[in-house]
Amino acid sequence: MKNNSSRTMLAALLLVLVAVAMSGCSGSQPLSEREKGTLIGGGVGAATGAIIGAAVGAPGIGAAIGGGVGAAGGALIGNAMQNQATEQKQTESQISQQQQQIEKQQQELQQLKKQQQTE
Numbered sequence: 001m002k003n004n005s006s007r008t009m010l011a012a013l014l015l016v017l018v019a020v021a022m023s024g025c026s027g028s029q030p031l032s033e034r035e036k037g038t039l040i041g042g043g044v045g046a047a048t049g050a051i052i053g054a055a056v057g058a059p060g061i062g063a064a065i066g067g068g069v070g071a072a073g074g075a076l077i078g079n080a081m082q083n084q085a086t087e088q089k090q091t092e093s094q095i096s097q098q099q100q101q102i103e104k105q106q107q108e109l110q111q112l113k114k115q116q117q118t119e
Helices: 002-023 033-056 059-118
Strands: none
Touching: 033 059
């Protein structure tokens, strides 16, 4: 029985390592916040699940369940962080556009003042 659970834990660990290695091959693009959250959540969940599972005699099953739950939770958190970053970029873009409009209007006001002084 112990040999079987050791194999299951080894298989789960190998699965996590393969997932980490494959995520590193995602191309030249860096990982998004969602992907980072999924990866970190899956790793932490698998490790925690393996520890808890070892206490009840099923570390492989615990790692698999913990990895799945952790990945799902990490994806949700990463998605929220990615959405927040997108909103922040949009807000910064709007602020920049408004600042440009203000500067343009200030220049127009200065030109109008100069015209009034020369009349």
